[in-house]
Amino acid sequence: MASERDARRRAYLDKAAAEVDALEARGVIMGGNAFSTVLLAKGVLSEGEKSGEAPFSGADGTALKASLKALGYAPEEWEWLLTIDADGEPLAPELLAEAICALDPATLVCCDDAAASALRDAYADDLVLIDALEEAMLAPGAVARVRGMRVINLGGFSDALADPHEKQVMWARLKKIPPLGEPF
Incomplete structure (x- = not known):
């Protein structure tokens, strides 16, 4: 029984590794815990x-990790993804959507407006179905539900770190996405 369970786990890990490797070969840049x-x-x-x-x-990473931990997420409970390739060009919408699907997050945090814009392109067909305009536009601070994920656009997290008031705005936005399961 244990060996069957171990074989299933190995198959899941191998599948995830193959998907990540294939995405990276196509120019997707990502890191962290692919199962977060x-x-x-x-x-x-x-x-x-x-x-x-x-x-x-x-x-920005230090502040985001600390914020997520303060909200109750486990310290290793995050993955990151660039919406641009190594040349600084935006990922094709289909490739971005494929990468997000492969990582399968419950919560997607757009840390800047460029990432939110890329998400708008990747999920345009889904966003037009949302009734609330702020959510459909991925306006900063609005939490939208897209393909089973909570999506929030922080709207310039890195830039906000230099301004105490803007840091508080970012913290208020992050508090809208507490962990969905048991607290850490």
Whole structure:
């Protein structure tokens, strides 16, 4: 019984690894825990990230991880995805949607307006079906339900870190997406 369960687990891991590898081969840049419930998306790189630092390894990543932990998410409960390729060009909407589907998050956080714009393109057919205009437009702070995910656009998280008032605005937005299951 245990070996059958182990074989199933191995098959799930192999499938996920193959999907991630195939997406990366097509130009998708992502990292973190591919099995997490939270996906952080960004479309604008910091100067450090443009110089070779890993995405979300700077102040924005530190602040987001601390915020998620304060909300009750497990410390390893996040994955990140760039909505741009290595040349800084936006991912094709179909490729972005495929990447998000492969990662299967319960909550998708757009950290900047460029990521939200890319999501609008990738999920245009779904967003037009949402009655609330703010949600359909992925307006900063609105929480939309798209293909079973909660989606929130923080609207410039990195830039907000320099302003105490804007940091509070970001914190208020993040509090709208507490963990869906048991608290950590």
